[in-house]
Amino acid sequence: MSASPSPVVPVRTSAGPTAAELLDFVRRTAADTALIASLPLDPEGRTWIRLDGPGGSEAWLIGWPPGTGTGWHDHADSIGAFLTAAGTLKEHALAARLPSDGWKTLELTEGIDRSRELTAGQGKAFGRHHVHEVLNESATEHAVSVHAYYPPLPQIRRYSRTGAVLRLEQTERPEDWQ
Numbered sequence: 001m002s003a004s005p006s007p008v009v010p011v012r013t014s015a016g017p018t019a020a021e022l023l024d025f026v027r028r029t030a031a032d033t034a035l036i037a038s039l040p041l042d043p044e045g046r047t048w049i050r051l052d053g054p055g056g057s058e059a060w061l062i063g064w065p066p067g068t069g070t071g072w073h074d075h076a077d078s079i080g081a082f083l084t085a086a087g088t089l090k091e092h093a094l095a096a097r098l099p100s101d102g103w104k105t106l107e108l109t110e111g112i113d114r115s116r117e118l119t120a121g122q123g124k125a126f127g128r129h130h131v132h133e134v135l136n137e138s139a140t141e142h143a144v145s146v147h148a149y150y151p152p153l154p155q156i157r158r159y160s161r162t163g164a165v166l167r168l169e170q171t172e173r174p175e176d177w178q
Contacts, residue, residue: 016150017055019125023081025054026123026146029061030085039063041142057150064089064143069135072159072166076100076129078149083123087143090117091124093132098166100129108164131159131166 017025029035029051040047041063053059064087072092077100096112118124123145126132136143156172 015056017053017057017148019079019081019127021054022057022079022148022150023083023123023125025057025059026081026083026148027121029059029146030083030121030123035061036085036144039144041065041144051146053148053150055150056152057148058152059146059148061085062145062147064136064145066136066138066140066142070133072131072133072161074098074129074131074157074159075126075149075153076155076157078151078153079125079127080130080147080149081123081125082134082145082147084118084120085144085146086120087136087141088117088119088138089143089145090115090135090137091132092135093126093130094166098129098131103168105165105167108166110164 039049039061043065045065046068047063049061051059051061093114093116094108094112095114096109098106116124134145153174155174157168158170158172160167160169
């Protein structure tokens with residue numbers, strides 16, 4: 001008697017959702033028009049509501065007044081995804097993996113800058129140590145986006161950038177933004 005081959009079962013190498021699963025979550029959440037409409041929008045500053053993300057992740061619904069942005073930052077060891085639910089956002093990102101610790105100033109090489117415009121329904125997933133800034137460049141329209149991170153954000157590192165020089169300015173912890 002011969003044994004039948006066992007079915008192939010995908011094995012998860014770590015607990016928690018993947019970046020693709022986070023992107024699927026933000027896509028579904030952005031399609032919830034009642035939730036998107038429930039976000040109070042402030043003409044002066046960003047607004048947000050914390051959401052329950054899948055598999056122990058944290059998620060945020062964020063309102064962006066015209067002309068606002070995040071500044072350059074990363075999400076440390078968290079993977080993530082974000083999607084524009086209303087309006088248009090612009091993302092400037094670095095297409096290079098930077099050292100995670102032990103530096104204060106880096107000179108960036110040519111050709112690592114990436115920019116993309118994300119209109120309603122467009123988003124992206126990203127891995128650990130993804131350095132970017134997100135902006136609402138509209139002069140008149142609010143934008144709304146959904147973001148999810150796993151593991152929940154242990155910290156955010158904020159950077160300044162002058163030309164090719166990226167400088168670590170501060171590290172924020174969850175108690176700084178909740």
